[in-house]
Amino acid sequence: MSYIATTDDLFFNKTDLDQKRLEGIVNNALSGADDGELYLEYRQSEGMVFDDGRLKNASFDTSQGFGLRTIAGESAGYAHASDLSEEAILRAANTVQAVHSGHSGTMASSPQGTNRALYTEDNPLSACAFETKIKVLSDIDAYARGKDSRVVQVSASISGEWQAVQIIRADEHRVADIRPLVRLNISVTVAEGDKMESGSYGGGGRFVYDSLLDPDYWQKGTDEAIRRALVNLSAIPAPAGEMQVLLGPGWPGILLHEAVGHGLEGDFNRKKTSTFSDRIGERVASPGVTVVDDGTISDRRGSISVDDEGTPSQCTTLIKDGILVGYMQDRQNARLMGQDSTGNGRRQSYAHIPMPRMTNTIMQNGAHDPKEMLKSVKNGIYAVNFGGGQVDITSGKFVFSCTEAYMVKDGVVGEAVKGATLIGNGPEAMQKISKVGNDMEMDDGIGTCGKNGQGVPVGVGQPTLLLDQITVGGTS
Structure with missing residues (x-):
């Protein structure tokens, strides 16, 4: 797996952090504690909402930061910041050390085993063009309205993220993970006479957008949202x-x-x-x-x-x-x-x-x-x-x-x-x-x-x- 190499590029090659110096800071910060770790994170996320025939909202965000934790018995100290710098991590180390001041714990062993390839490390945000995603949302809107004349409102949204993490422990043990996540939501409102009801469908997982944007998938999802709305339209009050x-x-x-x-x-x-x-x-x-x-x-x-x-x-x-x-x-x-x-x-x-x-x-x-x-x-x-x-x-x-x-x-x-x-x-x-x-x-x-x-x-x-x-x- 290339998780360590990929995250090293994000957390060390593209910042002023030095891996060996950082491992030394973690060792000192956790000295005398029972457990703890430094958690590094980089995340990209996006979301698009298509509502009533137009793009209502689109967002893209990049965030990064760290969290440093020390554990002494039942107590835990935690400090975090969005500043990935040695100075910020040193300040966090000074803060969390107060939790185990005077405590003489024995550092717990690092987790055994390695991560496995459960999902792609590809970034879904860059693997699919913005225009392609918007077109699919527009197609969902048109498809739903053409499917049944009782459809009066359609809302469809796509969201995705790509998260890279690295965890560093006191014995210099390092573990990394790359986590994609995507989701498609479809909501429709139907009306008949003076009655209106809604139905929705959603799906996603840890992969890129391809399967969600396939017409066979989103058409079935839209059909299901309409079906649920129509079921609600004809529903009677529930017994007790x-x-x-x-x-x-x-x-x-x-x-x-x-x-x-x-x-x-x-x-x-x-x-x-x-x-x-x-x-x-x-x-x-x-x-x-x-x-x-x-x-x-x-x-x-x-x-x-x-x-x-x-x-x-x-x-x-x-x-x-x-x-x-x-x-x-x-x-x-x-x-x-x-x-x-x-x-x-x-x-x-x-x-x-x-x-x-x-x-x-x-x-x-x-x-x-x-x-x-x-x-x-x-x-x-x-x-x-x-x-x-x-x-x-x-x-x-x-x-x-x-x-x-x-x-x-x-x-x-x-x-x-x-x-x-x-x-x-x-x-x-x-x-x-x-x-x-x-x-x-x-x-x-x-x-x-x-x-x-x-x-x-x-x-x-x-x-x-x-x-x-x-x-x-x-x-x-």
Whole structure:
């Protein structure tokens, strides 16, 4: 891999920084600490929004900077700046040393292993002309309006970034990564009489723009946005009460991510603020339920060759056949809990401290045929897509809104409903899963996870799931 060479060019050859002098500064800054690192970052990003037949907004940004962290016990000091100079890093070193003043720790060993080629290192921003991107957005607008006379508003956007990072530790161990990321969003509004409804579609991942700009891709995406809008146009108010809920594959895994995934992050469990704290070895889900966090899937939005502490990503089993077997860990929380990092130490940028975060959180396949699962639903709803939700990590309670759902009676999908919400408790909901399908799908590549004011790209995946007796909040 040429990651080190590429990032050396950005951070040393094009600046006044000297690698050996910088390694000496890091060694001195972390002397006596338990752990820490210097994180260097260079990022290019762009975004274009085409709204109602015209280019509404276009932006391009370049940023760079560093973050220097030192750890002593449960305490951490962090200093960052957008100035990539030796003077700025020396000031940061003097600042963070105060955290471990008088502390006589033993520096933790550097992560073992190297990064792997999970995605291209090509820069999507320079691999495709600006005019090409704008033309595709214009074509999406025209295609949507020509597809159905009820389409009254179209908005399409493209965004991309190219991030280069290098992590330097006290033993001069260096790790680098090059991370591309692209996304296409399409939103349409349809009207019929005095009713108006919207539908959207989005997709992306860690690759260049080519696949997103292919007409076969964006036309299917536009068709899907229109279909969802028309479904909402004909939807009836959702019922309320306890009932069976059939969750579709793919993006509905966002419920798993929020209601269960966050509760399995190491910091919440070390501090014993998670409903899953001290429950390793206990049953927390129905038999047949296996959940992993896998940062090693090629080209996926949530994948990372190495995390933001330099640990190679991995596939971590969290729940196996319903039994809790592990947590997602960064280096600090893993050390304090007597465990190993799982490669889940992530940060939004150089201006943020790393913490345990999900990558691609997936429920693995079960043994059931989704068609047979549907036939077993006597009275419930089939939830295909989700919007936003709220989760309390301590109690596990969640509320999620369905953006596409249907009534199911005696195994037959009926009318679309709107205004449906799923209300429950994460661990309890996991134990109400009665059947797990064999049709696992990943989401289309649109997820961004927020935690403590930081957002990072993530992925979710799951097969069709049948949950018995979940509370559905509705408007009918």
